[in-house]
Amino acid sequence: MEDEKQVFTNYLLKKNLRDTPQREMILDDFLKNEGHISAEQLYDIVKKRDPSIGQATVYRVMKLLVEAGLAREVDFGDGVIRYEHSYKHPHHDHLICRKCGKTVEVMDSIIEELQKRLAESFGFELTDHEMYLYGICEDCQNKKD
Amino acid sequence: MEDEKQVFTNYLLKKNLRDTPQREMILDDFLKNEGHISAEQLYDIVKKRDPSIGQATVYRVMKLLVEAGLAREVDFGDGVIRYEHSYKHPHHDHLICRKCGKTVEVMDSIIEELQKRLAESFGFELTDHEMYLYGICEDCQNKKD
DNA sequence: AAACTAATGATAATAATTATCATTTCGGAG
């Protein structure tokens, strides 16, 4: 966690941006919450510590964290952008249960390689991708019966 | 195209929904436009034929078309849901150029199989998935130089 | 400490989509 804060400070320095208590606080609460969190949810959390915080600030800082390589946007298709930790959390994809919403982070290097080749076979230079696998998790399958 | 209209009529019949000129018209214009079209864009097109059409109707009919298996939602992450033809257009994924927005429909059965296995290895029964490959297309790579 | 500039917070704006509801229209019963 100290690492991440250092990364952020360095990023701000490099970009000539200011290190403010709000930015520190938002990063701090973001880091404390593993998983996928929306700007709105994070706003609710930060507000408890500092009720004077503005929600626009939270939205703004999340964008900064993405640029700084500390957060990554995730879009489960429900109209809300969520953020996950990016620092020391290498790229992965998501498995999402259609019943309960549970998510699992997955990674398959063969799929990754095939995606790259598939793109290249159409002349594309692959920059990034999104892959969301939707299904029914084990728990929900059992409940069904 | 007659096929699709038949499918729609049958669907409406089965669901005890009414066959209205608006629904016919919207389906008709949707079928005439290959590619990915938003409800808003389709509304603009249908409006030319019948200026009295309401945009809510277009949004509603698109949902019907999805249920009838004639259209499929596509989400390129820009906040707009687009629709593509589904009937006789089997599942595929998309390759999207980050520069010019060009899209290519792609399909790789090995990737599909690996996705299924990956999900199963976590106890999930895969129902569907979304895979968007982003990159730079050949044209845009050349323009760069 | 002064001056300059960026950041903040409150609020308005935006954009896509959905909900509401009065009016119209379809489709079957008589």
Added chain:
DNA sequence: CTCCGAAATGATAATTATTATCATTAGTTT
């Protein structure tokens, strides 16, 4: 063929997430 009840439509308001605006506040540099 006409009447009735339910469903569909169109206009509009509401919603939701996010972004823009802008006056005020607060870092930073000198």
